Amino acid sequence: xxxxxxxxxxxxxxxxxxxxxxxxxxxxxxxxxxxxxxxxxxxxxxxxxxxxxxxxxxxxxxxxxxxxxxxxxxxxxxxxxxxxxxxxxxxxxxxxxxxxxxxxxxxxxxxxxxxxxxxxxxxxxxxxxxxxxxxxxxxxxxxxxxxxxxxxxxxxxxxxxxxxxxxxxxxxxxxxxxxxxxxxxxxxxxxxxxxxxxxxxxxxxxxxxxxxxxxxxxxxxxxxxxxxxxxxxxxxxxxxxxxxxxxxxxxxx
Numbered sequence: 345x346x347x348x349x350x351x352x353x354x355x356x357x358x359x360x361x362x363x364x365x366x367x368x369x370x371x372x373x374x375x376x377x378x379x380x381x382x383x384x385x386x387x388x389x390x391x392x393x394x395x396x397x398x399x400x401x402x403x404x405x406x407x408x409x410x411x412x413x414x415x416x417x418x419x420x421x422x423x424x425x426x427x428x429x430x431x432x433x434x435x436x437x438x439x440x441x442x443x444x445x446x447x448x449x450x451x452x453x454x455x456x457x458x459x460x461x462x463x464x465x466x467x468x469x470x471x472x473x474x475x476x477x478x479x480x481x482x483x484x485x486x487x488x489x490x491x492x493x494x495x496x497x498x499x500x501x502x503x504x505x506x507x508x509x510x511x512x513x514x515x516x517x518x519x520x521x522x523x524x525x526x527x528x529x530x531x532x533x534x535x536x537x538x539x540x541x542x543x544x545x546x547x548x549x550x551x552x553x554x555x556x557x558x559x560x561x562x563x564x565x566x567x568x569x570x571x572x573x574x575x576x577x578x579x580x581x582x583x584x585x586x587x588x589x590x591x592x593x594x595x596x597x
Contacts, residue, residue: 349579351376353484354430356423358410358467359437361388363540364490367571368434373401375575380423380430382408382467383437410437410463411455420470431478432578433471435464435512436490440542442502442551453504460508461515464489468519472528479527486578487523489516490570491534493590501551509534513588520587529585531577536592537564562595 355372359365361383373379373396381389381403389405396403404426408419423430438460441452468487478485494506495513516532523530537558546552570591577586 347371347375347575347579349375349484350575353377353432353578354380354427355432355434356380356382356430356467356471357434357436358382358408358463359490360392361385363436363542364535364538364567364570364574365434365436366392367567368436368574369403370396371568371571371575372432373403374399375579376401377432378402378404378427380404380406380419380427382406382410382419384409410466411458413466416466416470429474429477430471431475431483432486432488433467433475434488434490434574435467437463438490438492438508438542439545440502440505441545441547442499442505443548444501445503456504456508460505461511464512464515468515472523475528476523476526479523482527484578484582485528486531487516487519487528488531488533488574488577489513491516491532493534493536493592495534501548516588520585524585527582529578531586532588533570533573533577534588534590535565535570536590536596537562538570539564539566562593565591565593 355377357365357369360369360381369379369381383389386407393403393405406419406422409415443449475485489512491512492509495509513532516530520530543555
């Protein structure tokens with residue numbers, strides 16, 4: 345599918361060092377968008393930016409820790425200095441750290457909330473003025489938040505992760521009521537089983553084995569599959585908002 349409409353867009357993609365973020369950045373850049381790559385791993389970002397530029401695209405590596413407001417502020421300045429205002433934001437960064445709630449892993453809870461929810465809010469706060477300005481000027485403006493089917497399907501031992509993703513989906517709904525009247529589209533995308541690095545975050549051997557069994561039984565979606573869905577979402581006619589999308593592998597019930 346051609347995504348020629350991306351050629352006029354300036355995008356920010358968080359979590360761009362791997363997985364869905366990396367695949368999305370590649371696809372948006374291939375469509376002609378200028379893409380700011382935000383993540384913590386400088387080496388991965390630099391390598392990705394170099395690959396995109398070598399392929400004829402435009403990319404800017406911006407090392408960013410979404411749990412640190414000063415880091416986000418610095419990233420916003422870097423993006424604005426290089427590219428000016430943006431009109432497409434993909435909030436993708438996230439961590440998945442499942443464990444029984446009774447374990448009381450406050451460290452994991454804090455990390456998931458700070459990244460999956462507060463990190464999303466920091467980016468929304470940083471770029472809302474850009475998005476509303478684009479809408480006011482009659483240009484297409486998109487905020488895409490990557491949630492998860494864990495937002496509405498209960499998985500044992502994933503309580504806090506699921507809670508953060510439910511918050512992202514609900515936040516997207518609420519933001520739509522605020523930003524839609526300003527011609528800013530807000531989309532929440534909830535992937536099911538997808539092959540990314542999220543499973544490598546798990547330190548519980550039993551839960552890692554359980555997830556591995558799911559991957560063995562169900563052919564997962566790829567990061568590129570979700571990137572394609574994102575690109576499709578943001579290239580619809582300006583008056584069409586694909587508000588809530590759930591994507592599952594065919595064999596996942």
